[in-house]
């Protein structure tokens with residue numbers, strides 16, 4: 001790493017500079033203060049590793065457009081030089097680009113690294129980024145196995161750097177309302193949860209076209225996808241998972257078909273395959289992936305019948321929490337509609353919902369939550385549907401970039417411990433499928449599951 005002095009970070013400026021600035025204001029004329037141009041150092045210096053679709057949209061262009069007053073994107077890194085160049089132009093920044101992560105950090109001196117690479121590589125950049133003095137904002141899943149998880153926990157403890165895990169699912173108004181009802185004890189003591197997630201034959205199938213269908217890259221969908229759901233459970237239940245028993249199988253995608261090809265373009269079975277998809281009809285995806293295959297051979301429209309697919313396409317888990325709550329969870333990846341069913345069972349009633357995110361029939365533009373009191377009445381609560389997770393994406397980014405000290409009444413902001421607990425449920429479930437035995441979460445890392453989830457916000 002370079003010996004060049006690091007610019008004062010916006011975070012340091014907010015914490016250490018505010019009292020000094022207050023003192024200075026006493027002696028500096030107001031007119032002089034007003035004329036002082038906003039210093040570049042006042043902005044958070046952010047570097048992004050992984051210029052795929054997530055990196056250049058949610059954390060790239062949208063941040064460059066909506067947070068330019070508080071964020072400078074100072075560097076971009078990816079191993080695919082074509083995607084890197086396209087990403088830079090798509091985001092619309094003038095920063096340098098790198099294939100070498102250490103070189104990027106040394107040259108651009110970021111305060112914060114945003115990690116949006118393939119799941120199995122997150123740990124490399126989280127650990128190294130903290131060692132080089134940066135805070136981390138990482139996409140879920142934080143990592144894909146318990147050894148990598150422990151390395152992240154150890155490095156975070158040793159460096160004291162901050163790790164944010166961007167669990168945007170917590171921010172949807174519908175899920176937030178269920179959290180609110182649980183926080184206010186609406187159904188008495190929560191005792192069990194039924195949670196079943198359905199990915200449809202379009203979105204679900206898309207996981208099997210990409211690197212997500214390979215266990216070595218995604219840690220299986222128990223980690224890549226279900227860790228979103230496990231995080232919701234940890235957050236709603238407000239406790240930590242203690243024991244997990246899992247089942248999983250691959251019965252639809254992969255080898256479960258009589259024909260296959262490498263990918264959809266040029267496939268001789270196009271006319272017979274219900275999953276045929278022409279990526280070239282989408283200009284953005286063509287620019288991002290198809291035009292850059294020459295650099296790494298990655299096929300974004302890979303065959304869903306690929307024999308190398310080795311993740312489960314149906315998964316189930318029983319989870320026992322440290323506060324005694326029991327969960328029955330499942331995820332199906334080839335459903336006719338997309339959404340989930342959930343029910344919270346308490347000593348005084350039940351909260352339940354059937355959320356449809358896409359379905360081949362007309363549905364009203366709101367989600368419902370039914371709350372039924374034991375021996376009492378039932379109430380239907382309607383939550384209007386809206387884009388961008390109902391403003392949740394903006395609230396998440398505001399908290400990261402604009403005001404890290406903003407109030408967090410529903411405890412939606414997640415750190416390294418929440419990030420670990422979410423993946424540990426998936427890792428435990430996957431291990432349980434492999435071994436046929438229940439897995440104690442406490443055996444996976446040094447984290448000891450607590451009856452009440454420790455708050456990190």
Ligand SMILES: NC(=O)c1ccc[n+]([C@@H]2O[C@H](COP(=O)([O-])OP(=O)(O)OC[C@H]3O[C@@H](n4cnc5c(N)ncnc54)[C@H](O)[C@@H]3O)[C@@H](O)[C@H]2O)c1
Pocket residue numbers: 049050051052053054055077078079080083115116117118119121139140141166168224
């Ligand atoms: N929270 C959400 O709802 C949500 C949605 C989409 C994606 N994600 C997460 O975002 C991450 C990225 O997903 P994506 O859909 O953008 O994938 P993607 O395949 O489009 O992008 C991944 C990028 O990482 C690059 N990369 C891989 N290994 C690298 C390395 N060692 N060094 C540098 N670059 C490397 C690839 O070349 C690619 O450009 C994943 O972890 C995924 O789980 C989260």
